[in-house]
Amino acid sequence: MASVRKTRGESLLLRYIVLGSWAAVCLLPILWFLTVGFRPRTEIITPQPIYWPNWSLDAWYLLTSDWPIAQYLRNSVLAVAGSVVIDLILAIPAAYALSRYEFKGREDIGFYILSTRMMAPAIVAVPIFFLFRNMGLLDTVWALMLIYAAINLSLVTWIIRSYMLDIPKELEDAARTDGAGDLTILREIIVPACLPGIITAAVIAAIFAINEFLFTLLIASTSKAYTMSVALANFTGGSDGVIYNAIALVSFLAFVPILILVILIQKHLSRGLTMGAVKG
Amino acid sequence: MASIHLQNIVKRYGAFTGVQHMSLDIQDEEFLVLLGPSGCGKTTTMRMIAGLETPTEGNIVIGGEVVNEIDARDRDVAMVFQGYALYPNMSIYENIRFPLRMRGVPAAEHDRRIRQAADMVELGSFLDRKPGALSGGQRQRVALARALVNEPRVLLLDEPLGALDLKLREAMQDELKALQQRLGITFVFVTHDQHEALSMADSLAVFNEGRIAQIGTPEDIYARPRTRFVADFVGSSNVLPPDVTRALGGPAHWASLRPESLRLTFGGPVTGTVTALRYLGAGSRVSVQIAGAELAAFVPAGQPLPEPGASVGLGFDMAALHVMEGA
Numbered sequence: 001m002a003s004v005r006k007t008r009g010e011s012l013l014l015r016y017i018v019l020g021s022w023a024a025v026c027l028l029p030i031l032w033f034l035t036v037g038f039r040p041r042t043e044i045i046t047p048q049p050i051y052w053p054n055w056s057l058d059a060w061y062l063l064t065s066d067w068p069i070a071q072y073l074r075n076s077v078l079a080v081a082g083s084v085v086i087d088l089i090l091a092i093p094a095a096y097a098l099s100r101y102e103f104k105g106r107e108d109i110g111f112y113i114l115s116t117r118m119m120a121p122a123i124v125a126v127p128i129f130f131l132f133r134n135m136g137l138l139d140t141v142w143a144l145m146l147i148y149a150a151i152n153l154s155l156v157t158w159i160i161r162s163y164m165l166d167i168p169k170e171l172e173d174a175a176r177t178d179g180a181g182d183l184t185i186l187r188e189i190i191v192p193a194c195l196p197g198i199i200t201a202a203v204i205a206a207i208f209a210i211n212e213f214l215f216t217l218l219i220a221s222t223s224k225a226y227t228m229s230v231a232l233a234n235f236t237g238g239s240d241g242v243i244y245n246a247i248a249l250v251s252f253l254a255f256v257p258i259l260i261l262v263i264l265i266q267k268h269l270s271r272g273l274t275m276g277a278v279k280g
Numbered sequence: 281m282a283s284i285h286l287q288n289i290v291k292r293y294g295a296f297t298g299v300q301h302m303s304l305d306i307q308d309e310e311f312l313v314l315l316g317p318s319g320c321g322k323t324t325t326m327r328m329i330a331g332l333e334t335p336t337e338g339n340i341v342i343g344g345e346v347v348n349e350i351d352a353r354d355r356d357v358a359m360v361f362q363g364y365a366l367y368p369n370m371s372i373y374e375n376i377r378f379p380l381r382m383r384g385v386p387a388a389e390h391d392r393r394i395r396q397a398a399d400m401v402e403l404g405s406f407l408d409r410k411p412g413a414l415s416g417g418q419r420q421r422v423a424l425a426r427a428l429v430n431e432p433r434v435l436l437l438d439e440p441l442g443a444l445d446l447k448l449r450e451a452m453q454d455e456l457k458a459l460q461q462r463l464g465i466t467f468v469f470v471t472h473d474q475h476e477a478l479s480m481a482d483s484l485a486v487f488n489e490g491r492i493a494q495i496g497t498p499e500d501i502y503a504r505p506r507t508r509f510v511a512d513f514v515g516s517s518n519v520l521p522p523d524v525t526r527a528l529g530g531p532a533h534w535a536s537l538r539p540e541s542l543r544l545t546f547g548g549p550v551t552g553t554v555t556a557l558r559y560l561g562a563g564s565r566v567s568v569q570i571a572g573a574e575l576a577a578f579v580p581a582g583q584p585l586p587e588p589g590a591s592v593g594l595g596f597d598m599a600a601l602h603v604m605e606g607a
């Protein structure tokens with residue numbers, strides 16, 4: 001009995017060592033980046049190795065006193081959250097139709113939707129600028145929501161569709177003979193059954209959206225609509241040169257909302273990312 | 281409570297014809313079994329009754345009303361699926377409640393009816409679990425309770441016992457049969473298992489290649505198969521070509537002879553050579569080479585068995601030799 005427990009304990013220890021090392025590999029760059037954010041600028045760019053860094057809040061003061069960083073963060077979060085909501089509202093019914101209804105050109109439409117993703121964004125940059133100018137939406141968070149939603153919609157639709165294809169048709173047949181209509185089936189049967197896929201798609205869309213730079217730069221011209229990704233660019237040039245500690249801190253702050261989101265839905269997410277693979 | 285009539289039903293999928301000019305009358309409160317190999321159109325027929333498929337031609341009449349254009353949700357026909365099709369995100373209670381909610385049954389009645397349905401299939405203590413936490417047999421019962429909770433006119437069962445092990449399957453067969461007699465609902469039951477079909481059916485329809493090969497009582501179909509296919513598919517019959525039938529003293533026509541109707545004798549009217557023995561538990565199956573054909577005889581346990589290669593005689597009552605109408 002004792003020996004059994006011992007080997008079990010050892011394998012558990014081994015497991016923690018392996019997983020712990022891997023966690024360290026993943027986390028170290030982020031933590032290193034965070035330390036960069038809290039060190040004096042001169043120390044970061046010196047060619048000499050520094051073993052015991054000096055800490056400083058220079059970057060933090062720079063951000064909070066000279067820049068409306070809270071406003072940027074708020075814009076980012078609002079635009080990303082709004083875009084994900086729009087994506088889900090549009091993508092779930094679209095994915096359902098593409099995965100279930102028989103209609104002419106179904107596969108072509110599915111591929112067409114995905115193909116919008118293959119285009120270089122710069123191609124549509126100018127038309128989009130004029131489009132939003134004519135709508136009077138330039139320099140607003142609303143415009144960012146719409147842009148982010150449009151960029152990610154195809155991918156979100158495609159991911160959700162692939163999860164829906166995995167749901168047995170029998171479930172819907174059962175719901176239909178039980179007396180449910182299409183919308184009820186979608187709401188009560190399909191969406192709960194592919195929730196992990198929907199969540200996975202939402203997280204991927206959120207990551208893409210918060211990283212978006214080109215269109216944000218195009219739409220936003222003041223702090224009214226500046227986001228974290230554009231804020232970063234403020235510190236990469238100009239008369240002050242590259243301000244590395246500020247860049248590090250802004251990057252870390254931009255990373256926090258996604259981190260919180262992922263921690264909140266971790267359980268569903270890991271199921272979502274592996275489910276398709278296991279079912280093959 | 282309703283009779284079902286299929287009138288000259290055709291179902292085509294592109295160039296493939298799944299069901300060919302089928303007519304079928306199912307009486308009220310009847311237990312009809314549709315039996316056939318995979319791909320013979322039995323499940324398609326059932327799905328057309330449910331409203332999950334639309335016939336290409338012909339009419340489906342349920343309770344005196346043509347239902348071709350009526351959606352599955354409005355047909356008052358319940359169905360139990362092969363894979364159970366329980367809603368994985370809902371508890372057992374919610375699963376059984378789903379049809380009640382969908383059909384607008386007053387909420388005050390839900391609890392009483394759910395418990396009644398759950399008790400009927402002895403599920404009372406599992407109501408707050410999720411389907412994933414139940415065994416195959418329990419899931420089967422949930423599917424049944426969910427189908428019955430609305431007291432449908434017709435219950436369709438698509439190979440509902442296929443995934444269960446033998447013992448459980450036999451127990452469920454008895455329960456289903458008893459349930460049907462108690463509730464007086466018309467049952468249509470699809471299976472490819474001939475034992476299940478014979479033991480459960482009031483009336484049995486044997487399907488082959490999108491047509492009904494024969495319909496009748498189980499006794500009728502077992503004893504008097506109309507075609508070679510039916511004789512072969514229902515039970516393990518010896519199907520005799522015309523010349524062998526003649527050699528055994530019958531007319532020159534295709535005939536069937538059940539293994540249990542054959543007796544091994546010593547120097548009977550016809551003799552042959554034993555080619556193989558197979559032990560089946562309740563007896564043994566002895567293959568005998570006779571007149572260029574191989575016949576199987578069933579020898580009950582306890583009776584002496586010949587050695588392979590031995591010469592034996594075969595005896596049977598002429599009445600057991602069933603001459604078939606079709607080929």
